[in-house]
Amino acid sequence: MIKRITVIGAGSTGHAVAAIMTMRGFQVTFHDDERFVSRFADIEECGGITVRGEIHGYAKPAKMTTNAAEAIHGAQAIFVHVMSDRHEEIARRIAPYLEDGQHIMIVPGNLGSFVFRKVFQELGVTAKVTLTEKEGNFCPCRLSEKAEVTTGMPLNLKGKAASLPASDTVRVLKDLEGVVEYSANENVFEGVINAGNVINHIASTILSAAEIDHKGKDFSLFKYAFTPSIVHCISKIRAERAAVIEAMGMQEHGNPMGMIDNVQHLEDHPEVHTFYKYMDGPCALDHRYLHEDCGCGAAFAISVAKRLGLEMPVLTAFLGVAGAINDRDYLGKDGRSLENLGFPADMSLEEICRQI
Numbered sequence: 285m286i287k288r289i290t291v292i293g294a295g296s297t298g299h300a301v302a303a304i305m306t307m308r309g310f311q312v313t314f315h316d317d318e319r320f321v322s323r324f325a326d327i328e329e330c331g332g333i334t335v336r337g338e339i340h341g342y343a344k345p346a347k348m349t350t351n352a353a354e355a356i357h358g359a360q361a362i363f364v365h366v367m368s369d370r371h372e373e374i375a376r377r378i379a380p381y382l383e384d385g386q387h388i389m390i391v392p393g394n395l396g397s398f399v400f401r402k403v404f405q406e407l408g409v410t411a412k413v414t415l416t417e418k419e420g421n422f423c424p425c426r427l428s429e430k431a432e433v434t435t436g437m438p439l440n441l442k443g444k445a446a447s448l449p450a451s452d453t454v455r456v457l458k459d460l461e462g463v464v465e466y467s468a469n470e471n472v473f474e475g476v477i478n479a480g481n482v483i484n485h486i487a488s489t490i491l492s493a494a495e496i497d498h499k500g501k502d503f504s505l506f507k508y509a510f511t512p513s514i515v516h517c518i519s520k521i522r523a524e525r526a527a528v529i530e531a532m533g534m535q536e537h538g539n540p541m542g543m544i545d546n547v548q549h550l551e552d553h554p555e556v557h558t559f560y561k562y563m564d565g566p567c568a569l570d571h572r573y574l575h576e577d578c579g580c581g582a583a584f585a586i587s588v589a590k591r592l593g594l595e596m597p598v599l600t601a602f603l604g605v606a607g608a609i610n611d612r613d614y615l616g617k618d619g620r621s622l623e624n625l626g627f628p629a630d631m632s633l634e635e636i637c638r639q640i
Contacts, residue, residue, distance in 0.1 A: 286360045286387075286463050287311055291345070292374055293365035294320035296425045297391070299433040301363055303333035306343035310463070314345040315355035317377065323430075324348040330431035337435040337558045339423070356381035361463060362388045364396070365422065368576045368620075371396040375403035382411035387456050389445070393417020393475050394580035395620045397448035402626075416447040416456050418466065419475035419537070424563050436559030441465045444537070446472045449640055471640050474534055477588065479581035482525065483540040485573040486582060486602050487517040493569055493609065504564040505573070506547045515544060517598065524596040525585055531592045532633065569609050578606045583619025591622060591633045 287310060291302040294316035302314040314324070327333055332344035349355050356362065356378050366374055371390070382404075390396040397415040404413075420443060424436035446469035447453040453468045460466065469475045488509040489496070496503050510518075522540060529536050539545070546553040547560050566573045582603055589596045603614045612618045623629060627636045 286459060288358055288360045289313070289463070290315055290355050290359035290362045291365065292316065292355070292362065292378070293370075294323045295365065295367075296427045296433050297365040297422055299323075299333050299427060299431075300335060300339070300425045300435055301365060301391075301422055302345045303335050303341060303343045303433065304339065304439065305463075306345050307335075307341045312345040313347040313349065313355050313359065315349055315352065317352075318350050321350055324350070326430035332431070334429075334432040335435060336428070336432065337425070337562060338438045339435040352377050353381045356383070356386075358383075359386060361460065362386055364388060364390045367572045368394045368396060368580050369572075371399040372403060375400040376407070379404055379407045379409050382409055382413050384412045386411070386413045387416065387459060388413055389416050389418060389460075391418040392421045392479070393419065393445075393472060394479070394576060395472060395476050395584060395625065397472055398620070398625045401448060414447055414452045414456050416445055416453070417472045417475055419444040419469060419478055420480060424559055426562060426564065428562070434558075434562045436556075436563045438555075442467070444469045444475060446470065446475055448472050470534065471637060473532070473584075473588075473637065473640070476581050476584050477525070477529055477532065477534065478537040478540070479577070480540045480543075481573070481577045482581040482585065482599075483518060483522050484544060485577045486599070486606065487521055488514050489566060489569070489571070489573045490602055490605055490609070491517065496566060496569060501564075501567045503567060505566065506543070506560055506563060510544050510548060515541075517602075518544070520598045521596075521602070524589075524599055528585055528589045528592065528594055528596070531594060532588065574606045574610060575612065578603050578614040579612070579618055580620045583614050583621050583624075586615065587619075587621035587623065588633060 289310045290313045292315050306312045335341045425433050428434040442465045445466040447456050450471040491514045492509045546556045586596050607614045
């Protein structure tokens, strides 16, 4: 049974997971690099992490460290909660210290397992570890004060995940029983093609660009962005992606526009009041809402569509605009497309799925 967990990433999700897992009785090591030492100092000063909102509690992780060797030694499960732009950095940071039998869970996955695997191969890692991706994040949350995180939804330990390779999934999820209650996706592709934030974030952020530039920290996507015109564009992107999911032989997971529907009818959904009130942002266009969702889930979906002879004109257009805003090539070198994951253009999706 897993008892020792290392949580990597001193952002809001890392704070939430470090506190919640400590509250649940696990021995937690909280880790990030020296840039985040002040956040660990805040936790020391406050005596722990306060969790408020839809999850309540107060806990101090067993250890907080910027030393990667200390963080990895003895951990049975390593939960990585960082933006996708940091996946390679974290993989290189922990690679020298990995030990046989450790499970690395990337949350949200965003095809980070390919990045970690490539780095581990490059660095000659011999430790027998597993790489698993969760579909979606652990919980919606924001850092609200020092050593304080506000959560937007009640604790839900369920979800879907898959390992790379998928043959590891059953074993990993069995070992994680008691920590989380994830069920298996067919492979890591199933998780990223169903990423809800591709639907929720991209069109709404780009079409709110002027308001975000004006309001900055006072902007809240779920309060201000979901006008009828923007929701209409979002529904077009959802339809494009649903066609790709069907062509992949998979099913769409739930209603990816469910949160949009809920916040538009708050009187009927009191369970999302805290989410609506506290889940602010993005405060700028140079933000994970574009970098992560355009560069990972959306770029992947478009590359899969091309392999299957489909088109995604609306989503493709939005990625082009997002790239122009942020000087990034989400549709090319900066996107996690099949080509950039290492699968040549003449390789069919069926052949690729057999490899993963």
